[in-house]
Amino acid sequence: MEISCDIAMDLVELYTSETAGPDSTSAVKSHLRHCSECRRYYEGYRKSFKKERDIFASDIPDIDPSEKELSENVKKLSKRIRKRRILSRITNSTLLGFGSVTLILGIIILIHSKRKGHR
Numbered sequence: 001m002e003i004s005c006d007i008a009m010d011l012v013e014l015y016t017s018e019t020a021g022p023d024s025t026s027a028v029k030s031h032l033r034h035c036s037e038c039r040r041y042y043e044g045y046r047k048s049f050k051k052e053r054d055i056f057a058s059d060i061p062d063i064d065p066s067e068k069e070l071s072e073n074v075k076k077l078s079k080r081i082r083k084r085r086i087l088s089r090i091t092n093s094t095l096l097g098f099g100s101v102t103l104i105l106g107i108i109i110l111i112h113s114k115r116k117g118h119r
């Protein structure tokens with residue numbers, strides 16, 4: 001199908017973003033093959049489109065497998081840290097408990113020995 005340069009340039013946008021239908025795609029392709037002016041326009045458009053897409057892609061990054069793995073690792077790590085925190089809290093309270101038990105025992109022993117002394 002023969003199309004004019006106007007139509008070809010209009011379709012280049014759709015063609016570049018790969019949203020053109022099969023008929024439009026083949027029409028643009030055949031036009032670009034013999035029209036150097038539109039080809040130049042297309043090359044320029046494609047470059048700016050790619051640049052825009054790259055900027056857009058960097059704004060909203062697709063999570064690729066390595067990044068997914070990374071976030072999994074971060075999750076695991078934070079879990080491990082949380083576990084360790086709980087563990088240290090338990091250890092601390094155990095030590096605190098042990099300390100107070102020792103203190104109470106010490107007081108009891110002290111009282112007992114004082115009573116013994118009175119006798």
Ligand SMILES: [Zn+2]
Pocket residue numbers: 004005006008031035036037038039
């Ligand atoms: Zn043309």
